[in-house]
Amino acid sequence: MFAMASHPTIDEVMDYSLNAFHSYKNTSFETRTRLSDEIVHQLTLLRNNLIDTASKETHLTIERLQTEFDRTLHQFQSYTRAYSTGNWMLPRIDTGKKDVRKMYIPLGPVVVYGASNFPFAYATPGGDVASALAAGCTVVVKAHPAHPQTAALAAKAIQNAIQNLNLHPGTFQQIELTDAAHGKALVQHPATAAVAFTGSYHGGKQLFNWANEREHPIPVFAEMGSVNPVFIAGEGSNSDVEQLAVKLSVSVSNSCGQFCTKPGIIIGLQSNGWIQFIHALQHQLSLKVPAPMLHRGIHQQFIQGIQQVAGTPGVQCLLHTHPNTDNVQPVLHEVSAADFLNEKSLQEEVFGPCTLLVTCHSTDEMLAVAQSLKGQLTGTVISPEFHDAFLMELIDILQSKVGRLILNDVPTGVEVVTAMHHGGPFPATTDSRFTSVGPDSILRFVRPVTYQQFPAHLLPDALKNDNPLNIWRIVNGCMKNDAL
Amino acid sequence: MFAMASHPTIDEVMDYSLNAFHSYKNTSFETRTRLSDEIVHQLTLLRNNLIDTASKETHLTIERLQTEFDRTLHQFQSYTRAYSTGNWMLPRIDTGKKDVRKMYIPLGPVVVYGASNFPFAYATPGGDVASALAAGCTVVVKAHPAHPQTAALAAKAIQNAIQNLNLHPGTFQQIELTDAAHGKALVQHPATAAVAFTGSYHGGKQLFNWANEREHPIPVFAEMGSVNPVFIAGEGSNSDVEQLAVKLSVSVSNSCGQFCTKPGIIIGLQSNGWIQFIHALQHQLSLKVPAPMLHRGIHQQFIQGIQQVAGTPGVQCLLHTHPNTDNVQPVLHEVSAADFLNEKSLQEEVFGPCTLLVTCHSTDEMLAVAQSLKGQLTGTVISPEFHDAFLMELIDILQSKVGRLILNDVPTGVEVVTAMHHGGPFPATTDSRFTSVGPDSILRFVRPVTYQQFPAHLLPDALKNDNPLNIWRIVNGCMKNDAL
Numbered sequence: 010m011f012a013m014a015s016h017p018t019i020d021e022v023m024d025y026s027l028n029a030f031h032s033y034k035n036t037s038f039e040t041r042t043r044l045s046d047e048i049v050h051q052l053t054l055l056r057n058n059l060i061d062t063a064s065k066e067t068h069l070t071i072e073r074l075q076t077e078f079d080r081t082l083h084q085f086q087s088y089t090r091a092y093s094t095g096n097w098m099l100p101r102i103d104t105g106k107k108d109v110r111k112m113y114i115p116l117g118p119v120v121v122y123g124a125s126n127f128p129f130a131y132a133t134p135g136g137d138v139a140s141a142l143a144a145g146c147t148v149v150v151k152a153h154p155a156h157p158q159t160a161a162l163a164a165k166a167i168q169n170a171i172q173n174l175n176l177h178p179g180t181f182q183q184i185e186l187t188d189a190a191h192g193k194a195l196v197q198h199p200a201t202a203a204v205a206f207t208g209s210y211h212g213g214k215q216l217f218n219w220a221n222e223r224e225h226p227i228p229v230f231a232e233m234g235s236v237n238p239v240f241i242a243g244e245g246s247n248s249d250v251e252q253l254a255v256k257l258s259v260s261v262s263n264s265c266g267q268f269c270t271k272p273g274i275i276i277g278l279q280s281n282g283w284i285q286f287i288h289a290l291q292h293q294l295s296l297k298v299p300a301p302m303l304h305r306g307i308h309q310q311f312i313q314g315i316q317q318v319a320g321t322p323g324v325q326c327l328l329h330t331h332p333n334t335d336n337v338q339p340v341l342h343e344v345s346a347a348d349f350l351n352e353k354s355l356q357e358e359v360f361g362p363c364t365l366l367v368t369c370h371s372t373d374e375m376l377a378v379a380q381s382l383k384g385q386l387t388g389t390v391i392s393p394e395f396h397d398a399f400l401m402e403l404i405d406i407l408q409s410k411v412g413r414l415i416l417n418d419v420p421t422g423v424e425v426v427t428a429m430h431h432g433g434p435f436p437a438t439t440d441s442r443f444t445s446v447g448p449d450s451i452l453r454f455v456r457p458v459t460y461q462q463f464p465a466h467l468l469p470d471a472l473k474n475d476n477p478l479n480i481w482r483i484v485n486g487c488m489k490n491d492a493l
Numbered sequence: 494m495f496a497m498a499s500h501p502t503i504d505e506v507m508d509y510s511l512n513a514f515h516s517y518k519n520t521s522f523e524t525r526t527r528l529s530d531e532i533v534h535q536l537t538l539l540r541n542n543l544i545d546t547a548s549k550e551t552h553l554t555i556e557r558l559q560t561e562f563d564r565t566l567h568q569f570q571s572y573t574r575a576y577s578t579g580n581w582m583l584p585r586i587d588t589g590k591k592d593v594r595k596m597y598i599p600l601g602p603v604v605v606y607g608a609s610n611f612p613f614a615y616a617t618p619g620g621d622v623a624s625a626l627a628a629g630c631t632v633v634v635k636a637h638p639a640h641p642q643t644a645a646l647a648a649k650a651i652q653n654a655i656q657n658l659n660l661h662p663g664t665f666q667q668i669e670l671t672d673a674a675h676g677k678a679l680v681q682h683p684a685t686a687a688v689a690f691t692g693s694y695h696g697g698k699q700l701f702n703w704a705n706e707r708e709h710p711i712p713v714f715a716e717m718g719s720v721n722p723v724f725i726a727g728e729g730s731n732s733d734v735e736q737l738a739v740k741l742s743v744s745v746s747n748s749c750g751q752f753c754t755k756p757g758i759i760i761g762l763q764s765n766g767w768i769q770f771i772h773a774l775q776h777q778l779s780l781k782v783p784a785p786m787l788h789r790g791i792h793q794q795f796i797q798g799i800q801q802v803a804g805t806p807g808v809q810c811l812l813h814t815h816p817n818t819d820n821v822q823p824v825l826h827e828v829s830a831a832d833f834l835n836e837k838s839l840q841e842e843v844f845g846p847c848t849l850l851v852t853c854h855s856t857d858e859m860l861a862v863a864q865s866l867k868g869q870l871t872g873t874v875i876s877p878e879f880h881d882a883f884l885m886e887l888i889d890i891l892q893s894k895v896g897r898l899i900l901n902d903v904p905t906g907v908e909v910v911t912a913m914h915h916g917g918p919f920p921a922t923t924d925s926r927f928t929s930v931g932p933d934s935i936l937r938f939v940r941p942v943t944y945q946q947f948p949a950h951l952l953p954d955a956l957k958n959d960n961p962l963n964i965w966r967i968v969n970g971c972m973k974n975d976a977l
Contacts, residue, residue, distance in 0.1 A: 096967050099583060101912035101933070107902070111912040111933075114892065221705045225868070225919045228926070384709070395951055404951070408598065413943040416951070418591070427967055428585035428595040430943035435709045441940045442712070449585070449595075449941075456925045457933075459897040459914035467879055467888070467900070481972045483580050483911055488965045488972070 019194045022149055022182055026118035027200040029179030030147045034115045037470075038093045038478060040174070041143055045089035047170035049082045052134055055166050059159060063128040066156040068301040073264055074129070081129040083425055085139045091427060091448030092143040095480030098455070100471045102484045102493070108462050110472040113455035115145030116228075117202025120195055122216070124207035125155040125303050126267040132156070133163040133183060136425075136450055137205035137230075142181070144454035146202070150183040151195065155304045157185070193219050196229075203454055206231040207269070207445065210358075210436055217439045230453050231439040232432070234358035235386035236273030237420040240375060240407075242392040242400055244282035253391060254289030257364075260419035262297045262339045266362030267307070270387055270420040273358055276346070276367040276378050287366055291327050291341055294362075299336035302361060308337065314359030315340045321355060323348030327366075337362060346374040350381055372399045379406040384434030384441065387413045387420035410434060412441065503678045506633055506666055510602035511684040513663030514631045518599045521954075522577045522962060524658070525627055529573035531654035532626075533566045536618055539650050543643060547612040550640040552785040557748055558613070565613040567909055569623045575911060575932030576627040579964030582939070584955045586968045586977065592946050594956040597939035599629030600712075601686025604679055606700070608691035609639040609787050610751040616640070617647040617667060620909075620934055621689035621714075626665070628938035630686070634667040635679065639788045641669070677703050680713075687938055690715040691753070691929070694842075694920055701923045714937050715923040716916070718842035719870040720757030721904040724859060724891075726876040726884055728766035737875060738773030741848075744903035746781045746823045750846030751791070754871055754904040757842055760830070760851040760862050771850055775811050775825055778846075783820035786845060792821065798843030799824045805839060807832030811850075821846060830858040834865055856883045863890040868918030868925065871897045871904035894918060896925065 017025070036044075052059065060074045067074075091097060100112040119141040123132030130136060133150050141148045152160035164183040171180050186192055196204055196219040204220060204227065206213050213231030220229045239257065244250045260272055275290075277283040302308040312332045319326050319342065328341035340363035349355050349367045369375040376399070382388075388407035392400055395416065408414055412433030423431050423446050431446035432438045438445075443453045460468060470477050474493040481490045501509070520528075536543065544558045551558075575581055584596040603625040607616030614620060617634050625632045636644035648667040655664050670676055680688055680703040688704060688711065690697050697715030704713045723741065728734045744756055759774075761767040786792040796816045803810050803826065812825035824847035833839050833851045853859040860883070866872075872891035876884055879900065892898055896917030907915050907930050915930035916922045922929075927937045944952060954961050958977040965974045 091970065094970065096583075096970075096972055099580075101910075103908065103910035103912040105908070105910060107906075107908050109897075109908055109910060109912040111914050117893075217710070218705075221702075226701070226923070228924075395948055408942060409601075411942070412940075413945060414947070415945040416947055418946045422591075424587065424589070424591050424593055426585075426587035426589060426593060427970060428587040428593040428943060430595050430941045432941075434940075439710070440712075444941065456896075456918075457914045457916075457928065458892060458895070459912060461897060461899040462902045463898070463900055464879055486575065486578065486580075486911060488580055488974070490972070 019191060019198060022184055023118060023195070023198040023200040025179035026147045026149050026182060029177035030117055032177050033147050033180050034145045036145065041145070042089045042093055044142065044170060044174055044176065045085045045139070047173055048134070048167050049085050051166035051170045052082060052163065055162055059129070059162050062162060063156060063159040066159055067125070067128050067303050069264060077127060077129045080425060081134055084130065084136045087425060088139045088143045088448050088451060092451060095471060095478055097448055097451055098471070100480070100482045102472060102482055104485060104493070109459050110463070110468065111457050111459045112469060112471045114458050116454050116456055117146060118200050119146045119148050119454055120201050120204045121148055121150045122204070122206040122208065122212070123150060123153045123160070125153050125307065126264070128153070128156045128159045129163070131207045133160045134167060136446055138167070138181070140450040141205070141454050144451045146454045147180050148182070149195070151192070152183050152185050154185070154187070196220055197223050199225070201227060203227055204229045205445070205453065208233070210234045213439060228453070229439050230443055230445060232269060232445055233436050233438060235269060235433065235437045236356060236358050237270050237385060237387045237389070238379070238382060239272045239275045239389040239391065239420070240379065240403060241275065241277040241283065241286065242375070242390055242403065244286050244391070245393040247285065249393070250282055250286050251289050254286055254293050256419055258290055258293030258297070258339070260421045261364045262294060262362040263421065265300045265302050265337065266339070267303055267360060268421050270423060272364055272389070272420055274365045274367055276369060276375060278372065278375060279368055279370050283368065287327070287343065294328055294339035294341055297339050297362070299334070299338045301335050302337055307360060311337060311359065311361035314357070314361070315363050318342050318355065318359060318365060321352050339363065342366065343368065346370065346378050350377060356383055376402060376406060379403055379410070382410050384437040385411045386431065386433045386437045387411055387415055389415040389418065389420055391417055412437065503675060503682060506668055507602060507679070507682040507684040509663035510631045510633050510666060513661035514602055516661050517631050517664050518629045520629065525629070526573045526577055528626065528654060528658055528660065529569045529623070531657055532618070532651050533569050535650035535654045536566060536647065539646055543613070543646050546646060547640060547643040550643055551609070551612050551787050553748060561611060561613045564909060565618055568614065568620045571909060572623045572627045572932050572935060576935060579955060579962055581932055581935055582955070584964070584966045586956060586966055588969060588977070593943050594947070594952065595941050595943045596953060596955045598942050600938050600940055601630060602684050603630045603632050603938055604685050604688045605632055605634045606688070606690040606692065606696070607634060607637045607644070609637050609791065610748070612637070612640045612643045613647070615691045617644045618651060620930055622651070622665070624934040625689070625938050628935045630938045631664050632666070633679070635676070636667050636669050638669070638671070680704055681707050683709070685711060687711055688713045689929070689937065692717070694718045697923060712937070713923050714927055714929060716753060716929055717920050717922060719753060719917065719921045720840060720842050721754050721869060721871045721873070722863070722866060723756045723759045723873040723875065723904070724863065724887060725759065725761040725767065725770065726859070726874055726887065728770050728875070729877040731769065733877070734766055734770050735773050738770055738777050740903055742774055742777035742781070742823070744905045745848045746778060746846040747905065749784045749786050749821065750823070751787055751844060752905050754907060756848055756873070756904055758849045758851055760853060760859060762856065762859060763852050763854050767852065771811070771827065778812055778823035778825055781823050781846070783818070783822045785819050786821060791844060795821060795843065795845035798845070799847050802826050802839065802843060802849060805836050823847060826850065827852065830854065830862050834861060840867060860886060860890060863887055863894070866894050868921045869895045870915065870917045870921045871895055871899055873899040873902065873904055875901055896921065
């Protein structure tokens with residue numbers, strides 16, 4: 010264990026991370042739980058400072074950041090607790106002709122690129138870091154340039170926790186990168202074992218390509234773009250329509266629409282109810298107070314994005330925002346399904362408080378819109394009942410496109426629970442088989458190893474006959490939580 | 494459902510597969526079990542014919558093919574049975590603030606490239622097909638050109654089973670490809686959802702690159718090369734040495750050494766025991782009856798491979814084979830660890846009955862050899878006891894390199910059980926997180942989907958409150974197999 014230079018090179022950082030991995034990978038469930046608890050403690054000590062700093066750097070409200078902060082602590086706690094149950098790893102033991110036993114081991118140093126829209130929950134102290142540490146991986150975070158002070162404070166809290174537990178200081182490191190060439194060097198460094206990213210399609214796909222160009226390709230878990238289609242197959246009564254408009258207006262505009270699960274297109278069937286819904290949504294969105302976006306770049310991209318939508322043939326603008334002020338207002342566009350189907354660019358995510366209404370003239374057209382979609386994080390269907398064959402077909406099509414199917418609810422508000430899948434087919438993510446939210450996010454950073462004919466004293470605890478960790482295992486094909 | 498042209502194009506084949514997928518993906522556990530049983534029945538009807546045909550086409554012995562045939566039936570049976578237990582998928586249910594439930598769904602049409610060395614178990618009726626069908630995916634097999642008649646017979650058996658169950662005939666298709674451009678078209682077809690391959694590094698890496706060049710990249714599970722190092726850290730008594738030599742000579746030369754888990758390098762410590770072992774192994778291998786290899790191409794590659802090893806500085810030839818006969822004899826080379834470490838090409842797999850002895854002059858040198866290795870399917874350590882710190886370090890290094898760690902046993906003979914991991918870090922495979930043997934191979938062909946706020950009647954059976962499939966699930970964080 011050696012101290013790092015004050016401005017270490019990427020080689021030094023990654024070698025240090027690998028060095029730390031050699032000891033950290035062997036830490037017990039108990040040690041990782043204690044680390045997680047200590048990180049929660051250290052973050053809590055800095056709570057007010059972190060929230061104030063983040064609010065200044067991101068323009069997100071104190072209230073919103075308080076909620077996010079608590080969620081961030083919950084992530085650390087729940088991932089490590091879930092890790093300790095062992096349920097996610099479910100060791101396998103077969104004692105037939107040969108004694109073979111299988112469990113997961115950590116991959117190695119994980120490089121994390123955080124997001125700007127969640128300075129806590131998806132950034133330096135976020136879910137990627139929590140799950141990588143729970144898995145037994147060391148972590149190198151590329152600090153997000155949009156909230157450098159928040160990132161530095163959070164990193165300090167995590168480093169304090171690591172120091173207090175006498176763990177190798179290379180277990181968690183944070184670096185600042187400004188040069189894109191350094192990003193490539195980070196992904197392609199031989200010690201880097203996996204990459205987690207939350208951000209744009211362009212950024213995520215670039216990391217994916219770099220990782221696959223390596224002599225030894227590595228997994229990249231990039232969460233990229235999603236328009237999170239909401240299909241309104243039936244609006245119900247007048248009061249239902251008003252309620253739905255309120256709910257969706259919040260989902261579109263909360264935190265200035267800067268959520269990866271913001272509903273970017275809302276698809277309805279031409280009818281009086283649909284017209285009523287459009288008016289109600291327009292009204293609700295028009296009531297929102299103008300607010301600043303995360304940073305200048307995001308603001309500019311938002312303005313460009315809505316201008317491109319507005320300039321697309323057939324698109325009507327129902328609500329617009331002034332392009333030359335610091336604050337933005339929710340933007341609402343409408344287009345016919347026929348025009349939507351003709352113009353692929355309308356499927357691109359516009360990050361910010363806006364949504365595109367797509368009016369269908371038949372259920373067949375609605376199915377065609379569903380069929381035309383690219384991979385998404387979520388897909389939502391709103392309907393007073395679910396018995397129609399058309400609805401079954403719509404849900405079936407959506408299931409092939411999304412990571413999470415939602416009925417009569419909104420896509421924003423991602424529950425941090427075991428049953429959450431926050432992911433989805435490309436281009437929503439680069440790997441539809443893994444989630445970035447919930448304890449199963451740990452599975453991104455492990456791989457299975459089989460131990461054949463091992464003497465008892467050499468078996469990892471998870472695989473020992475007497476089951477000292479008291480976890481569930483598949484023993485000769487049966488689920489058991491007792492000793493062999 | 495329509496009949497296919499007699500020489501369908503790749504577009505026609507893949508579209509037909511996707512068409513079949515739309516119904517096959519929704520089949521129940523029960524239907525897939527019945528399909529698997531019927532495939533076993535149909536293959537059994539053709540048993541003698543298949544074994545005779547395969548023996549003529551592959552030069553493998555009848556006895557060996559009988560064993561492989563039984564293993565192939567066992568794969569179908571055990572994967573579907575394991576599928577029915579649901580243990581591998583372990584649905585997650587959380588009923589807190591939101592009702593969210595998660596399970597796996599099949600990916601879509603899977604393209605399978607079979608291997609030449611296992612005309613049954615890793616080819617047309619092999620584990621990739623069995624696991625893809627169990628997962629609910631449709632399959633397109635590229636028939637291996639080295640055993641076309643075996644492939645055609647096996648395909649007929651599977652197609653008969655599908656017909657007898659009144660399933661869509663596109664559920665399983667087999668095609669012959671001769672042009673490499675067609676291989677690319679197959680991998681890059683929009684309907685192709687995943688690729689499974691067993692073969693050379695060159696072939697597997699090509700498929701991997703094609704898949705990642707797609708607009709929508711897809712997973713490729715390519716099992717490629719492995720030298721399966723065996724470290725002899727202590728030979729034990731004289732009789733132990735003789736036994737070890739017998740065991741390893743069989744592992745090196747059985748089925749003409751044409752196993753992906755054949756020990757390609759055997760590493761020992763300079764000592765009287767090691768010299769005795771070398772003599773005993775040389776003697777045992779010299780007793781083997783010359784045998785023909787799978788086909789001309791494999792034979793030529795073997796001759797080239799051993800000539801390249803023999804021509805490497807420092808390599809001594811202890812046993813050789815005549816390059817110009819149809820049959821080959823086991824080949825044995827020896828090299829010092831220093832020379833081995835100097836010459837990366839000695840780490841390349843030579844497919845066939847040969848192995849390279851690497852003599853170390855210290856335990857440090859043995860650790861250096863372990864550290865120098867690329868990713869492997871297996872790593873083996875032989876020792877009379879396992880208490881030495883050096884051995885712990887050796888096992889720790891090997892664990893970071895391999896998919897299966899073996900103590901005092903041989904790597905050949907891959908048990909088809911739940912605890913098997915047949916895979917390993919790149920370049921052993923393109924994805925170290927998945928196995929191609931055992932029921933967990935199903936996990937290659939599924940992805941998770943979360944169902945949020947679904948009414949009871951729309952939930953898949955695996956997620957229903959009353960647990961009609963009677964499977965284990967993680968309910969609000971706890972392992973349960975009863976109703977909610």
